[in-house]
Amino acid sequence: MQIKTASRLGLLPPYLFAELDRLKKEVQQKGVDVISLGIGDPDLPTPKHIVESLKRAADDPTNHRYPDYEGLEAYRKAAADWFERRFGVRFDSKTEVCALIGSKEGIANFSTAVVDPGDIVVIPDPGYPVYFSGCVFNGGEPYSMTLKQENGFRPDFAAIPAEVARRAKLLWLNYPNNPTGATVDRAFFEQAVKFCLVNNIILAHDSAYSEIAYDGYRAPSVFEVAGARECAVEFQSLSKTFSMTGWRCGFVVGNAELIAALGKVKTNVDSGVFQAVQEAAITALEGGDGDKLAEYCAIYRERRDEVVAALKGLGLECEPPRATFYIWARVPRGYTSKSLTELVLKEAGVVLTPGSGFGRGGEGYVRLSLTVSSDRLKEAVDRIKALRL
Numbered sequence: 001m002q003i004k005t006a007s008r009l010g011l012l013p014p015y016l017f018a019e020l021d022r023l024k025k026e027v028q029q030k031g032v033d034v035i036s037l038g039i040g041d042p043d044l045p046t047p048k049h050i051v052e053s054l055k056r057a058a059d060d061p062t063n064h065r066y067p068d069y070e071g072l073e074a075y076r077k078a079a080a081d082w083f084e085r086r087f088g089v090r091f092d093s094k095t096e097v098c099a100l101i102g103s104k105e106g107i108a109n110f111s112t113a114v115v116d117p118g119d120i121v122v123i124p125d126p127g128y129p130v131y132f133s134g135c136v137f138n139g140g141e142p143y144s145m146t147l148k149q150e151n152g153f154r155p156d157f158a159a160i161p162a163e164v165a166r167r168a169k170l171l172w173l174n175y176p177n178n179p180t181g182a183t184v185d186r187a188f189f190e191q192a193v194k195f196c197l198v199n200n201i202i203l204a205h206d207s208a209y210s211e212i213a214y215d216g217y218r219a220p221s222v223f224e225v226a227g228a229r230e231c232a233v234e235f236q237s238l239s240k241t242f243s244m245t246g247w248r249c250g251f252v253v254g255n256a257e258l259i260a261a262l263g264k265v266k267t268n269v270d271s272g273v274f275q276a277v278q279e280a281a282i283t284a285l286e287g288g289d290g291d292k293l294a295e296y297c298a299i300y301r302e303r304r305d306e307v308v309a310a311l312k313g314l315g316l317e318c319e320p321p322r323a324t325f326y327i328w329a330r331v332p333r334g335y336t337s338k339s340l341t342e343l344v345l346k347e348a349g350v351v352l353t354p355g356s357g358f359g360r361g362g363e364g365y366v367r368l369s370l371t372v373s374s375d376r377l378k379e380a381v382d383r384i385k386a387l388r389l
């Protein structure tokens, strides 16, 4: 028979990384020791007390059953407590907090909960690909807000046409930002909340990197702004904060109606986070880890400083980010994101992420991830240096 898959799959942009994966294998087959700076996944392990907590919880038969999709009451309470300690804002753990199987799951399902066919979804470009796929999978119409370097990689709300603002249902933000490493202050969120309230737009903020910060920078929450609770949700993840990417654990806080709508989708597509993982996540959120987070941030910061200093001499202009573990560097004159990435992979055996893989607005940049050891980073930079770009 002839297989015909859903036409929505054809709405996805060409998967730029597939070609790179193929090229990477080809280079590896030649025996090259490839260094990947392409992956946003911490190399530093999950702190030990969290792993120990999982081991104990895994032994408990009450945890072997289906969890509730919305999360254990104790987990949601630990999440609300953590949020209050960190941002000074209280959420009701029963109605304003929901557990997520990693924030990616929540981000994808949130679109299903709020986007109708024909709705405009306003998306940062470059941006995390799930905002776009969630939009088009649900028949939404994406509208790109280009994040420009001259605006500090922040969107200019005043540049959004009135007709787009009128038809927009949902707007995504992500600060500290992947891939640009850009950060914002509370005043920016004041503008964002105002824009969304005036235009009746749901605001979804992806806060995955709020704790990976340097030089005294403290990322704000959108909920530090008055009025946010009327229109917004914020996605938090344990993945980057506690080096727990493989555990699949996050949560969302915010407007109770929006949390309930997401919950309705979730009851129909998943059955929650393994309870033993939730217990370990409670351990993580309660802290008391001898400040592993500060230790890990200090390691990323040291790597950042080494890489930024080294790239300066290579024609790859970049600013040291105040948060995230990414360096967003301009490609030298005469290259595109793709041509530079291919050259560096073929000739230096180093994997970079082409900025254009995050949307048209990422063209002209590459992203380097600081999630490999300082020695390997140094080796990678030396190899790029030898190319004399």
Ligand SMILES: *Cc1c(COP(=O)(O)O)cnc(C)c1O
Pocket (backbone or CB within 6 Å): 040, 101, 102, 103, 104, 105, 128, 174, 178, 206, 208, 236, 237, 238, 239, 240, 245, 248, 249, 250
């Ligand atoms: C890593 C990441 C996430 C989600 O990670 P989860 O592991 O699914 O919690 C969400 N948004 C951005 C921008 C990310 O980089």
